[in-house]
Amino acid sequence: MTDTIKHLSTLLAEGKASSVELCQDYLGRIERLNPALNAFITVDAEKTLTEAAAADTRRASGQAGPLTGVPIAHKDIFCAEGWLTTCGSKMLSNFVSPYDAHVIEQFKAAGMPCLGKTNMDEFAMGSSNETSYYGPVRNPWDTDRVPGGSSGGSAAAVAGRLAPAATGTDTGGSIRQPAALTGITGLKPTYGVVSRYGMIAFASSLDQAGPMARTAEDCALLLNVMSGFDARDSTSLERAKEDYARDLMQPLAGLKIGLPLEFFGEGLTGDTARAVEEAIALLKKLGAQPVAVSLPNSKLSVAAYYVLAPAEASSNLSRFDGVRYGYRTPDYRDLTDLYEKTRAEGFGSEVKRRIMIGAYVLSHGYYDAYYLQAQKLRRLIAQDFVEAFRQCDVILGPTAPTTAFKLGEKTADPVEMYLSDIYTIAVNLAGLPGMSLPCGFDAQGLPIGLQLIGDYFAEARMLNAAHQYQLASGWHTRAPTL
Ligand code: GLN
DSSP states (O other): OOSSHHHHHHHHHTTSSOHHHHHHHHHHHHHHHHHHHOOEEEOOHHHHHHHHHHHHHHHHTTOOOTTTTOOEEEETTBOOTTSBOOTTSGGGTTOBOSSOOHHHHHHHHTTOOEEEEEOOSGGGOOSSSOSOTTOOOOBTTBTTBOOOSSSHHHHHHHHTTSOSEEEEEESSSTTHHHHHHHTOEEEEOOTTSSOOTTBOOSSTTTOEEEEEESSHHHHHHHHHHHOOOOTTSTTOOOOOOOOTTTTTTOOOTTOEEEEEGGGSSTTOOHHHHHHHHHHHHHHHHTTOEEEEEOOTTGGGHHHHHHHHHHHHHHHHGGGOSSSSSSOOOSOOSSHHHHHHHHHHHHSOHHHHHHHHHHHHHTSTTTIIIIIIHHHHHHHHHHHHHHHHTTTOSEEEEESOSSSOOBTTSSTTOHHHHHGGGTTTHHHHHHTOOEEEEEEEEOTTSOEEEEEEEEOTTOHHHHHHHHHHHHHHHOGGGOOOOO
16 A cells, blocks of 8 residues: 555655655645545645655654654644644634644654644534534545544545544544544554543543554554653553554464454344454454453443543533633623623534533432442443453454444434444443454445454554454555545
8 A cells, every 4th residue: 555654654764755745745635625525624734834844854864753754634622733723613613722732742743744633523522523513524435424423534534545644532432433434444542541631621531542544553653653651641651652563463373352242233234244254254264263252231331421421521611611712702791691602602512412411410419320320330341341351362343333324314313323332432431442444345335344442551462453454354455536
């Protein structure tokens, strides 16, 4: 493949392309294709090319790192100095960040120019990118369909070759589910591996940033850049820096792959079931051994999540009050009126729904019945994984119950939309690493995603299985015609 970041870094190292040339190519594709896809909210060619020129100068002076000069797009949830940072909301539609998120600092330090800020569901709440104030993103495989969400802009940008890689965030599936629906590879790390500093908070105990790219190998290289201790995030873990690409070439002989009974039940049908079965068969050929495991409480994960995530969101989003930054209503009588009108006008309906649910489940008299119960379920769900990982090295299943659905198909029924994350949410509740990679296509030519789940801090092992699968299968090399 010619458009992996691995390949682009080789071109740069061999002097066959400059960062300015690469960025010009991608900016050209963005100009041509973004009007149809709406993957980017903000593009600033001058800023990008300035960063690219600096990367070329750095390389010329012998100071380049492995990815210096390779461009990347960033989800508009990351504060980036001097860039409009909207989080997909009217509430932040005028917010130019005065500082960089830790993730942005890391990519800058690596010398990777920013191609622009990508569209997303408002405050990362959604599974289809239809809640964005900036309009829906369209799936490059079929522009009548959604790209998944909430990192749908990043997914569509990578799938449509508008960027070789992008950042995303995953609170309940927002990296993995859009990766599945657009045929790319996306990884959510173990909670605490990537700093949340400067990443606009949705549900802080679940939010985690990760890479979205063409291949597992690219995800490993990007995670090497993104990860690392940061004292400004109290949940950032102080661990030795590791090379996530170190085990990519390990043979899979003897690797135990856990197949959760609950992921292969009646909900899994048709082309998705077939593609996942074929992936298991291929991994067996490579020497892996399937073992049956059980995650009996995972069926309760969506219910627990839709108590806990809104509870945290209702607290996190209280900062948007029209006083300090962001949108402020033009007309108000007094301070209370200012708060009320600003929030009524600045937030979209899905965000309001979450704030109301969150305030309700935390309120006196309901806290014990809902919030506390959900916390107990969270513990049980995490414990299931501890048991399962006693019997296997990685867990495998589908990423999403269906392939990309039509725009508008699920917007009338929030619960139906919430079920898009039935296979991904338990992983966030447990704080485990998980990824999605392409494993085939359905009868309509839409990509299908395979999910791998690793044990805590076992990203390198999960990436090893994913890379070996990609070398043998080749599904990730397919691109939509645009
Ligand atoms: N779709 C889920 C939600 O709407 C997850 C979103 C996410 O991971 N940010 O909350």
